[in-house]
Amino acid sequence: PVRLTHIKLAGFKSFADPTVIPTPSQLVGVVGPNGCGKSNIIDATRWVLGETRAAELRGESMQDVIFSGSGDRKPAGRASVELVFDNSDGRAVGQWSTYSEISVRRVLTRDGTSSYFINNQQVRRRDVHDIFLGTGLGTRGYAIIGQGMINRLLEARPEELRVYLEEAAGVSRYKERRRETENR
Ligand code: ATP
Numbered sequence: 001p002v003r004l005t006h007i008k009l010a011g012f013k014s015f016a017d018p019t020v021i022p023t024p025s026q027l028v029g030v031v032g033p034n035g036c037g038k039s040n041i042i043d044a045t046r047w048v049l050g051e052t053r054a055a056e057l058r059g060e061s062m063q064d065v066i067f068s069g070s071g072d073r074k075p076a077g078r079a080s081v082e083l084v085f086d087n088s089d090g091r092a093v094g095q096w097s098t099y100s101e102i103s104v105r106r107v108l109t110r111d112g113t114s115s116y117f118i119n120n121q122q123v124r125r126r127d128v129h130d131i132f133l134g135t136g137l138g139t140r141g142y143a144i145i146g147q148g149m150i151n152r153l154l155e156a157r158p159e160e161l162r163v164y165l166e167e168a169a170g171v172s173r174y175k176e177r178r179r180e181t182e183n184r
């Protein structure tokens, strides 16, 4: 399977300096004192996948994800997050399937310009969306279970629950394609 091998952050929230977070196995625990940046790592993964709702990232505006300075450190000019996936068995779908490593990166500058890259090639937000569709990973996927998500699932109306089930079953990919075809 396509597996996340590491996350690179720079200028994102509390990660002022370039930081590499290795994810060496299927299960990775992050521990540390309150405020050390654990949840910021989760915010970073949601963000690079295309999250556009600042509130979902615990901010008021999107620029709040850029390191805002501290003590003697100047604020950063931009935030960058990169997810690096191992695809040595070629399980990824679409045009990237032949690459042994797939990198997905998002950069935001203070002027509000957001750019996405797949393997250093600039792409659209929806290309990033596409590559993860049906994998459970994605801003509305179930792979990242935030606080309150379990409650949301338990209290979900049947139609909402169905969206999660279809994503889990890998059906959403095809439904989206069909919608697009019908709208043409
Ligand atoms: P807890 O155990 O309490 O859940 P945590 O490890 O999850 O803590 P985070 O919420 O990830 O902590 O990190 C919070 C820290 O990140 C705070 O100190 C906050 O000031 C800092 N932070 C958030 N956004 C920025 C930013 N844009 N620039 C600099 N620091 C930031």
Ligand code: MG
Pocket: 038, 039, 040
């Ligand atoms: Mg936290």
